Amino acid sequence: MKRVLVVGASAAGLAAAETLRREGYGGAVTLVGDEPHPPYDRPPLSKQILDGRWNADRLPLRGRDELDALGLDLRLGAAATGLDPAGRTVALADGTEVPYDGLVVATGVRPRTLPGDPAGCHVLRTVDDALALRDRLAEGKRLVVVGAGFLGSEAAAVARGLGAEVTLLEPAPVPLAAAVGEDVGRVLSGAHLGHGVDLRTGVTVTQVTDGGVLLADGTSVEADEVLVAIGSVPNTEWLESSGLPLGDGLECDEFSAAAPGVYGAGDVARWHNPLFGTAMRIEHRTNATEQGMAAARNLLAPEPEARRPFAPVPYFWSDQYGLRVQAYGHLRGHHETAVVEGGLEERRFLAAYRRGDRLTGVLAVGIPPKVLRTWRQSIAAGARWEDAVGRAVPTA
């Protein structure tokens, strides 16, 4: 293998490129990114960048010297537009074609949008998005945030801290319920109310207008600025005629492979996680790095049998109003939750998640790290719910 092409120059793509070198690969590595910036970190965008504690110069994931030392053919500001699997080339928006022997697809996701895109309508994915929104937030400004997921919640909390008047609109009856369950979702979203955010649930926004947003019931909410945070869409359009398996992202097997010599990593990749026995696509920071590393190692494997399944315990965190939420495992699609430490009312708790007869996840607020790590170990070991939580699985 003489040439590896990594498409996507964010956390997953960088991890793949870095791992190729750390594993001793001496061939050519091309790293292509559609943004003009060298690889940078995204979680601070809705936290330290939006609230002004950090300038954008703190975001790069590696220093210039560290990037140079990797000896990459780094092509920034060059979106991939097509893939020819027979010719093994990727076409870029600048008209060039990049040949490859091995390919890592790490093109991430982009924000889902709503009809209407007037000035004053924001999304939050890139550093440029974050800086544009930060410039518009100030004391007394009216901000509507559409979507009370983790991103929308973090942005609402930050904007409130800056003195903005924040209205948070969520279509579900309980924010985050699909991700973390109703009880935990209710506790986390309760923090908005205590901080003066006008949280309205069961509200569907149909359009962003010049002066705010239009709701499904025909009424409107006025705003100076609108942030749309209603989820993401995998960036796979450039692969549509490639013959690679596409569904909810690039479909990969347990080795993170989409085809021989083609691997997916990060937000764009849906893969079969053998630890949980199910396919998942994870839009979290840690997974991007771990999957980028796994993809690179499997790509370098001398024969297919030497590859290792990618079987991580996913992890994410979120900061809202000074609370740090941390979660391990696969919480989505759970059948039951149980509070096993602390209490929900105190906003200091550890909730365990059951799927079938297994412990599949935990979510914690204000719990010591050693306790959390012990629970993570249990998830990694495939612990049975009854053994880990000490309660029989309800038969109902």
Add this chain to the structure above:
Amino acid sequence: MRVEVDVPKCVASGQCVMIAPDVFDQREEDGIVVLLDDRPAAELHTDVRESAVICPAAAIRLVEEE
């Protein structure tokens, strides 16, 4: 190898502690990184490099010394 940690960047994920527990620990109250050994022995270098790459906040910097 010299290890540096950027404490204000740390997000308390604990990934480094799980990979290199002889080099990193976490503060009990908030999980922020504690550097136990800024010049780890050679046999720990692979784990420390893995920790630096995997750190979700890019808060671990390694200075390679001859």
